[in-house]
Amino acid sequence: MNMSSNQKYLKLLRDLVALPSVSATHRCLPEAAQLLATTFRELGAQVTYDDTYFAPFVLAQFRSSVPDAQTLVIYNHYDVQPVEPISLWQTDPWTLSEHDGKLYGRGTDDDKGNITARLTAIEEYLAEHEGHLPVNITFIIEGSEESSSQHLDEYLSKYQDQLFADLVIWESGGKNVHDVVEIFGGNKGIVTFNIDVQTAKSDLHSSLAGVVDSAAWRLTQALATLFDSEGHIAVPGFYDDVATPNQREKDLVRNLPTTRDTLIQQHGLTSPLLSDKTGDDLKETLYFQPTLNIEGIQSGYLGEGVKTVLPAVASAKLEARLVPNMDPDKTLQQIKQHFQNEGFSDIVVTKTLGQPGYRSDMSDPEILRVIDITEKYYHQHPVIMPTSPGTGPMYYIHEALNAPIASLGVGYAHTLDHAPNENIRLTDYNQHIAVIKELIRSYEK
Structure with missing residues (x-):
């Protein structure tokens, strides 16, 4: 047969x-x-x-x-x-x-x-x-x-x-x-990148935490500067090249069945939506605005029990989802310059992948x-x-x-x-x- x-x-x-x-x-x-x-x-x-x-x-x-x-x-x-x-x-x-x-x-x-x-x-x-x-x-x-x-x-x-x-x-x-x-x-397009910081040649005894800055704090403080208090991306120039959707595109998105409640229910969300904080339209933000996301963070001791160390090395993987007209390399350069401007010249930014939208x-x-x-x-x-x-x-x-x-x-x-x-x-x-x-x-x- x-x-x-x-x-x-x-x-x-x-x-x-x-x-x-x-x-x-x-x-x-x-x-x-x-x-x-x-x-x-x-x-x-x-x-x-x-x-x-x-x-x-x-x-x-x-x-x-x-x-x-x-x-x-x-x-x-x-x-x-x-x-x-x-x-x-x-x-x-x-x-x-x-x-x-x-x-x-x-x-x-x-x-x-x-x-x-x-x-x-x-x-x-x-x-x-x-x-x-x-x-x-x-x-x-x-x-x-x-x-x-x-x-x-x-x-x-x-x-x-x-x-x-x-x-x-x-x-x-x-x-x-x-x-x-x-x-x-x-x-959307994307640019993914790693950020790394090293503050000493090796992990230190945590008794020095009162006088020595750790890599973990440097990293998290740098990451915290990427958003303003209202929940918008704070990197200068980040939104400059965003392609504005035309009226038909806006109408199509407005008619989508996605709602705040369905999004929360579908993914079992337990934290507030960013759009609640920013006041921006949920659908237009989801489809027409760029993003900046932390994929993962690593530093110090994460094993069983306690190890009182002051981490010397910290790293994170990040991504920015890009909308049409945004260039991956230009966007990454804006992020690098932002860290410089905020006093984090020791942060090393390394591109991993990128493509336009x-x-x-x-x-x-x-x-x-x-x-x-x-x-x-x-x-x-x-x-x-x-x-x-x-x-x-x-x-x-x-x-x-x-x-x-x-x-x-x-x-x-x-x-x-x-x-x-x-x-x-x-x-x-x-x-x-x-x-x-x-x-x-x-x-x-």
């Missing part, structure tokens, strides 16, 4: 999840990329596999026989986030597990499940139409999205003469807490095509978002293709991307297959 397309690519998903392709640690990236390249070739695509950089790049092109056919580009990535803390997983994160109509495993949503659903849609369409497509379909698949898409711009530049599109379907997407499909056309025109005809298909399939109007509050390499893709970008996928409100027990629902997975097939069908003449 022949295996159905759905079964075939669920097996591929199982094989992909079994590969711990973590870009942060450069694990299993060639293996995942090679598996995908082979799969695309078997489906009839013209495939380019390039391992110039640590995360191989896969370009897979399906050609339509229709003269002057339009081109649909699908962007995905095969790298995933680390699984720690592994003790919080209810199943093995590197084994695709099915329970109660859900598939569990790292990468099921972000982003391997989206890849296999889209491959299923293409194979099913080809089988139903004697191997013919009404539209050219190009997959751009990278392996360092979870590490700020390092070298993606170099790969795109290298293959610029092969890259053109009328529409880009983004890596992922899903349904909100009300189970309504969301379609968004942008995301991007927003699509959600009234573009190709975006409206996606909205119309989604609305007809689900029999309800999708939630339209000009951007997401998260980060991805949309800027690089748009610079290379100059085409509108729409994001939708197999996820739902409790998918738990980047967290233990990442999962998708099989219902959503199968629905996304059907929607991608309808999108392909919409190009029939």
